[in-house]
Amino acid sequence: MSTDRSAVTQAKRWVVKIGSALLTDDGRGLDHQAIAGWVDQLVNLQDRGIEIVLVSSGAIAEGMSRLGWDARPREVHKLQAAAAVGQMGLVQAYESQFQRTGRHTAQILLDHDDLSNRERYLNARRSITYLLKLGVVPVVNENDTVVTDEIRFGDNDTLGALVANLLDAQVLVILTDRAGLLEADPRTNPDAAVISQARADDESLDAIAGGSNSQLGRGGMVTKLQAARLAARSGAHTIIAGGRESDILTRLADGEILGTLLVADSEPLAARKQWLAGHMQVNGTLTLDEGAVKVLRESGKSLLPVGVKHSEGSYTRGDIVRCINAVDGREIARGLVNYSSDETAKIIGLTSKRIEDVLGYGGDDELIHRDNLVLV
Secondary structure, X not given: OOOOOHHHHOOOEEEEEEOXXXXXXXXXXXXXXXXXXXXXXXXXXXXXXXXXXXXXXXXXXXXXXXXXXXXXXXXXXXXXXXXXXXXXXXXXXXXXXXXXXXXXXXXXXXXXXXXXXXXHHHHHHHHHHHHHHOOOEEEEEXXXXXXXXXXXXXXXXXXXXXXXXXXXXXXXXXXXXXXXXXXXXXXXXXXXXEOOEEEOOOHHHHHHHOOOOOOOOOOHHHHHHHHHHHHXXXXXXXXXXXXXXXXXXXXXXXXXXXXXXXXXXXXXXXXXXXXXXXXXXXXXXXXXXXXXXXXXXXXXXXXXXXXXXXXXXXXXXXXXXXXXXXXXXXXXXXXXXOOOHHHHHHHOOOOHHHHHHHHOOOOOOOOEOHHHEEEO
């Protein structure tokens, strides 16, 4: 395993997660000076051609500070109230700092259902991807105000990994109040050194991940390690690094060895497609003509309605369907379909420019986009 960080310096899409303890100055309200520093660094990365998605903790912690609560409440409705109050201050802080630099931001509130439901998954992917094309910085947070399960403060580590999966990000950076993943628990070994690099799937890391002392974030290194493994499913490398380190993000982009790099073994797009193919139930079948089969196999392009001869099964937008060869009936691909079975039946065999005329509304040109399609 190479010890250089060229995969990080060459990456063009980063997901950056900032933890509650950093954002709220260990619970004493939002640290606006620190936020300004991270925004300056994120803008610097944008200027280098890197697309940035910011996953931000801190809403509940900021709400607790505004409401004068010293201890994390146990009741879900109190946590929801803190999130609702704190989200206002958190978004305002980011918006004012990014506006200072002339950049636009967008608030994205997600929960795990948004990323497990296939139709909502596609909607989220499309919306955030378009924001990135516009040069906007999406600021993502878990939609804590409507959750029904107990809120875990460390869960934004997992959310950051899911967003990296969603957007085919090459790098997930988790900024924390630790310098990185240490070789031993610092509570028992204060001289423990930072692990510079390891494989994300290295099981020996479990024993040294330890827990969390923070009342703001319960996840600790355990959830960060789990997040790195989740991000690795789609080929994203994860860096766990100290958020209070001077110019941490720009130095990481320069290739400086800081924090812990947890390496994914698979290439991003290939790994993501394997994840899609292996974790979703097939709901329908599309029969393709020879031309479409050739395009998929040899050119790696999207599947257009014009190449489809027949649709079978009942499915909705975002369901996974198999694609079979009309000549021999063999399955050649499967992917996330952009139209329901009823809509597909009306547009198969047609050119993409006729979709709006037939359906009465506009939509995707592709029946299955190439990023959501895997050959089998």
